[in-house]
Structures are given as C-alpha cells and as structure tokens.
Amino acid sequence: MGDTGTNSRRELRARRARGSSRPRRRATFLGVVGEILITVGVVALLFVSWQMWIGDRIIGAEKHREASALSQSWMTPAPAASASPTPTPAEEAAEATVPVQTQPDHGTQFGVMFIPRFGPQWQFTIAAGTSRSDILDAGEIGHYADTAMPGGVGNTVYAAHRWTSGAPFDPIDQLVIGDAIVVQTPDGWYTYRFRTLEYVQDTQVEVLLPVPQQVGVEANGRYLTLTSCAPKLNMLERIIAYAVFDSFTPAAAGPPASLAAPTVGATS
Structure with a gap:
C-alpha cells in the first residue's frame, strides 16, 4: 500500500517534469505579421478618434476665437441718435442699397459666418477660394470663386x-427651415434664411449656378448655398443647404437680431 502511494507520487512528479520541459512554441511569420497588424489597427483607431473628436474640438475652439477677433475688429459703435441728422430721400435710398464687395484675392479672409442654430460660439472665418491645403484643411470656410x-x-x-480641421459644417444636417445664416x-451683416437640404453627386456642379440647379436661368434674387461631404467620410456625395436673402444690417447699427439663438424646432 505504501509502495503504491510512493510510486503514484513519483509518476506524478515525472509527468510534471516532462510537461515543464516541453519546448515553447516558436513564433511564426504569420503570427508576427498578425500582431503587427493588430497594433497598427489600434494606432489607426486612436488616430481617427483624435481626428473626429478631440482634435476637431481643439481646432474648432481655436478657429472660433480667431473668427471672434476678426468680427470684433469690424464692429463700430452706433452713432448717438441726437447727433444723427434727418436723412434726405437720396440718403435713405443709398442706405437701402445692399453693399457688395468685389471678389478678393485667393486666400483673403473677407467674412465671418454665424449660424445660431449651431450654438452661440459657432463662428468661422471665410476665405476666398476652396483649395484644401491652405483654406479648408486650415479650418476655414471657403468661398467659391466666381x-x-x-x-x-x-x-x-x-x-x-x-x-477634421475643426469640422465647421459638421452640424449642417441639423438646420431647420427659417434658420438664420x-x-x-x-x-455689416447679411442675413439669409435656410430653406432646404439636398444630396447630390460630387459631379453635380449645377448647385454653383446663379440660380442653384437652374441651368441657363438668369438670377433675379439673392441666394446662399453651403456644400460639404455626405456622409462625412464619403468624397463622392455632397450635402447642400440652400438659403435665400432676408436682410442687411450696416456695421454702424450693431449686430442684427438674427444672431439670437433660435427657438428649438422653430420654423418660419
């Protein structure tokens, strides 16, 4: 009985010794490649997360401050009412005329865009041109030449x-009919009112026409069009927001009422 127990313990120790002496499995080429691909995938995921959330917020905040500084530099105090003489009919007619700038040189910052629907801090500079490297990738809104x-x-x-690049038009699909742009x-301030969204292929350049999507029609009104990618990572389609002119407020009159935050879900 004692010999049997002793033999069993010896066999158990022998089995353990044989098991511990087994050679470790060697790393194969495919195994190494697989681990590298997993590491690359994790790094790529972290990079995309940075680009889509953290990086965009940092860049967006920086562009908001830049646009705010430019906006403030253009503001002039409104003259006191007691010092304003009664305007003549000719002066009233001149004030009713909407001033229009000449086309600036490529890359020139000539405006700031506000869309109250997107929040009180949403404001971005507008530059002449739509090239990626120096305008869109720099977090600016580009104006189509011509x-x-x-x-x-x-x-x-x-x-x-x-x-990416601050994502100025990220919330474009949240616009509500009547929203101010x-x-x-x-x-001064040019106020347009949003009317509708449309999804088109990137080849449908008719959205740039004087009357959007109306080939050969001469413009007799004032329109505004916003364009961006839809979905966000798809370069073959565009989301288009159309708006019509509402009013002009001279710089001397101060910010217009249209800059006030809209009522949630309000339409006009």
Missing part, C-alpha cells in the same frame, strides 16, 4: 469640412 459675394444678386456659395463683412 460665385456672388455676400448680398450680391445670384448665388454666394461656400464649402467646409464636416470632420449670417455673413459678416466690414460693411
């Missing part, structure tokens, strides 16, 4: 990213 300037008869058209220049 489209109307703010307040001009025809279609004033703008582009911006929906992700305000463009400020040194002359």
